[in-house]
Amino acid sequence: MKRARVTAAVVIAVILMTHLPVEGVQTAQSQTGSAASELNYIQDPAEYHAYITALNSPDPWQKGPAMEAFAQQYPQSTMLIDALEQAMVAYNSIHNKDKTAEVLKRILEPMPSDVRDLAVTVALDRVELELGKNPMEHCSDAQIGLHQLPDWAKPEGLTDSNFVKIRKAVSDIFYSTAGLCALEKKDYVAARGFYEKALQLDPTNALVVWQLAIADLEMNPIDVNGLWYCAKAINLVQYQNQKTGAVAVDEMAPYCKKKYEKYHGSLDGWNQLVRAAAKGNAPPSPDPVAKQ
Numbered sequence: 001m002k003r004a005r006v007t008a009a010v011v012i013a014v015i016l017m018t019h020l021p022v023e024g025v026q027t028a029q030s031q032t033g034s035a036a037s038e039l040n041y042i043q044d045p046a047e048y049h050a051y052i053t054a055l056n057s058p059d060p061w062q063k064g065p066a067m068e069a070f071a072q073q074y075p076q077s078t079m080l081i082d083a084l085e086q087a088m089v090a091y092n093s094i095h096n097k098d099k100t101a102e103v104l105k106r107i108l109e110p111m112p113s114d115v116r117d118l119a120v121t122v123a124l125d126r127v128e129l130e131l132g133k134n135p136m137e138h139c140s141d142a143q144i145g146l147h148q149l150p151d152w153a154k155p156e157g158l159t160d161s162n163f164v165k166i167r168k169a170v171s172d173i174f175y176s177t178a179g180l181c182a183l184e185k186k187d188y189v190a191a192r193g194f195y196e197k198a199l200q201l202d203p204t205n206a207l208v209v210w211q212l213a214i215a216d217l218e219m220n221p222i223d224v225n226g227l228w229y230c231a232k233a234i235n236l237v238q239y240q241n242q243k244t245g246a247v248a249v250d251e252m253a254p255y256c257k258k259k260y261e262k263y264h265g266s267l268d269g270w271n272q273l274v275r276a277a278a279k280g281n282a283p284p285s286p287d288p289v290a291k292q
Helices: 002-019 033-039 045-055 060-073 080-093 097-107 113-130 139-151 160-184 188-201 206-217 225-240 245-264 270-277
Strands: none
Touching: 045 060, 045 080, 060 080, 060 097, 080 097, 080 160, 097 113, 113 139, 113 160, 139 160, 160 188, 160 206, 188 206, 206 225, 206 245, 225 245, 225 270, 245 270
């Protein structure tokens, strides 16, 4: 069973790294949240066109440089951080570790150097750890980052909006990595806490949702919310990559169904739970299974 969980995590990680842009942004029409709102504030038609053209580039080999070019041409754009995040994800998807680190440093450039360097190190180590290529000697860095979070003041000259984005990005790096490290140590209670914090920052992160499900369901007794997170992770992976999401679902579903059947006594209601989980970002209380 552990091998199935690890394999599924690797598959999801690859899907996310090779497909998903930050915050699920794929086209101008599908943008949600603050990114969509700020995109609407672009007054210059040329700037808007340049961003949309780079955003909709289907090839990550082209998208990374295109987003960097946009950031270079429009350094005062409201979409600057978003463009750099898109570039970072594109470079990460083609496993260009040097460019990924370079762009992440640009995103975090206004932050103090110790914060910037720590976040970059943890982010790159997390990717390696997800793919089973890196031991956990750097897990303490994530904890150091979390302890430093409350003391980070907005750097001079940085807009409130961009500081919120940067702080969110750094916080997500530290919380999700700390969760993964705790999960690997089988400290499921701690892992749950870190992942829940990470999901407050981005409730659509399929990998974090999946790993939170595992943390919940490996407890003794289980946290029944993990069954809902299992269903939610399946939904997210299928939605975020229709072509390769099925591969991850094939790895995830047997584990989820086994845990559901053990708790519920049968698979009755499982399909309903999967459908219901598509509609929310948090499990209903007190029991997401009993209501199916």
